[in-house]
Amino acid sequence: MSVQQGDRRRQVELIVREVDRLPTLSPIAARLFEAANVDDIDVNEVIKLIEMDPAMSATILRLCRSVEHGLGDKITTVRRAVLMLGLETVRSIALSVEVLDLLRSSPDQATTDQREGFDEEGFWRFAVATASACDLIAKASPALGLHPGVAFLAGLLHGLGRLVLHLVLPHAYDRALVAAEQRRSASAAVERAVLGMDHHTAGRRLADRWGLPDGVRDVIWFHGQPAEGLPESVDRSLIMVVTLARALCARHHLGWSGDYCPPPAIEPLARQVGLDGAHVDKLVPTLVDAVAERCQILGLGQPTAPDLLLGAIMEANRRLGALNAALEREARLSRRREQVCEAIRLFHERWRGGEPFSRTLECVAESFLRLLGPGFCGMLWRLDDEREWRVVQFNEDGRATRAAAIDLPPTAKGLTEGFSEAGGVSLATMALLPDLSDFLVDAPDLTRIRLMPVLIEEACAVALLHDADTRSWHELAPIRAVWASAIRTAEAWEQSRLLEDELAASNRALVEMQAELAERESLARLGEMTAGAAHEMNNPLAVIKGRAQLLESRLRDSELASSVASLVSAADHLSELITELN
Structure with a gap:
């Protein structure tokens, strides 16, 4: 398992633990939902439980007095309200009140002007809007066989998982939502990428823990999916009603949906x-x-219909403004990409490969200055761990004007790790490098000089020293890759040149050694021949010398004595020569 997978798994486990720590339903709601259908519930028991909860009692009575039911002040007791509304509607109201009481922030904690991340007020308004739309759709399509109260409850809780993620991991979830808005996409995929779990799964987890009806749990889990992709075991009609109601409310901006892609048709x-x-x-x-x-009945403020319409218009305008800003960013990025592509073309015109390392650095500096405009430009580089660092400064044409070798202190050995930072390394980091700071005295403003990575490898490290605006540095990634490839090629070319020189020198040394070896072998053979000849000549020479000495002793008084003496002397001289040959 990779490190990233391990982190994601731990984060999912954290979410699951935190969900299990959320408050549980009250005895009233638990009793209402422990039965599979309303026929299994004792009405008198339910009435007594509701009468024990003032907030729930008041909410049910307010609903009876609503314009929809038109009973005014005639309903004054919980018993009459329950009998008039029906247990299915009471179940919906009970859970609605429970969820609001358990999970809604207090007015002093809720944010009212939040533009990024989770919008709690907008979330609850969208939940009520979706629930109300489900109620209307269920009434308008009786062939579906859905009770309006069940549809209302499913619509109200369909986005429960978003609230769970907001309560469990508020900051991380805000980041996921901001990323989804920037991408103009649905949030579920981004949630899975950032958190390891989406709001569908988180909501289903809480629904299981609370023991919510299977239909509501399936809506939380599967809403938004196409009908043909739903399992056979779920209530497809209920899920599709909620999906339709959600699309209708999102299209008319009735609250905050949590998704930033266009709603479905x-x-x-x-x-x-x-x-x-x-x-x-x-x-x-x-x-x-x-x-x-x-919203008024459930205690979610006192909005009027004109207020909701005005809010919808304002939200639509905000979305339109955000879309225009995103289009402007895309247009700017497109223009920058065109500039980068043109800079890559011009770079390849100037640098054709097979260039020396120093010339390649000049081509990179020229390309950088042409792309980001005139300013201070230098480079800090090292070809391997054994070589010293070198720094070079370039003029506005990209020509090297000044170069020096510098010795970095031991504390700067981690500098190459700093190169990998997205924003580069500021001059504050270079305060540890006095030699480098001294080299930058020609820069107009030392506080603006930054080190930006071009190529960071074990065998080669190259970074630009410049005072250009670095906000768009990430947009230069394509040409940075081209620069890095050129530097890598030049470094390899330099190494190949060095290897060629070393190989030529080795070849010359080999030829000289071969000639010397051949001469030594010839001398050895000559010595062997000479030793053999000397041995062969010593035998007859000994005879000649012996006979000459004998004649000399016999002819001492003869006229031939001097000639014999010369013969003996010559034999002695020849014997000495043969001895030297050995």
Whole structure:
């Protein structure tokens, strides 16, 4: 398992532990949902439990007095309210109140002007809007067989996982949402990449822990998926109603949906629940009124229908402004990419390969200055760990004007690791390098000089010294790769030249050694021949010398004595020569 996978697994385990620590439902809600259907519930028991909860009692009575039911002050007791609304509606209200009480921030904690990350007020408004839309769609399409109260509850809790992630990992989840907004995409994929878990899974985990109805749990888990991709075991009608209601509310900006991609088309989703898109669109005025009323009933402020419409317009304008800003960024990036591509073309025109290392550095400096504009430009480089660091300064044409070798202190050995930082290394880091700082005295403003990596490898480290604006440095990644490749090629070319010189010198030394060896072998053979000849000549010479000495002793008084003496002397001289040959 890789380090990244291990970190993600630990983060998922953390989310699961934190979800298990969230508050549990009250006895009222637990009793309402422990039965599979309302027929298994004792109405009198439910009435007594609700009467023990003032907040829930007040909410149910407010709902009875709403415009939709039109009963005014006639309903004054919980019993009459439960009998009039029905247990299915009471179940929906009970869990709605429970979730709001358990998971909603207090007014002094909630943020009211949050533009990045999780928008809690917008989240609850969107949840109520989706629930209200589900209620209207269920009533408009009775063939589906969905109780409006069940649809309302499913719509209200469909995004429960987003709230879970916000409560468990608020800062990390905000980062994921900001990334999704920058990419203009749905948040689930970004959540999985950043957190290791998306809001669907987190919501299902809490739904299992709370014992929510299977239909609600499946909506939390599968909403937004196409009908053909849903498992056979789930309530497809309920999931598709919630998906349609969510798309309708997102299209009309009724709250904060948490996704930043365009909402799906209404018409195909409407057909899947037996409606047409035009009929669904006609529900919007009624929907806005219902959202305003139910926000008031559930204690989510006092918004009016005009307030909601104005908020929707403002949100649409904000989204449009964000889209325009993103398009401007894309246009600027496109222009920068064109400049980088042109700079790459010009660089290859100037540098054609097979250039010396110093010339390659000049080509890189020229390309850099042409791309980012005139300014101070230098390079710090080292070809391997054994060689000293060198620093060179270039003029505005990219020609080297000054170069020096510097000895970095032992404390600067980790400098190459600093090169890998996205923002480079500032002059504050170089304060440890007095020799380098002295070399930069020609720079107009030392505080602006930065070290930016070009090639950082074990065998070669090269960094630019410059005072250009580094905010767009990451946009130069393609040409930085070209520069790095050219430097790597030049370094290899230099090494090959050195190897060629070493090989030529080795060849010359080998030829000289071979000639010397041949001469020594010839002398050895000559010595062997000479020793053999001397041995062969010694035998007859000994005879000649012996006979000459004998004649000399016999002819001492003869006229031939001097000639014999010369003969003996010559034999002695020849014997000495033969001895020297040995």
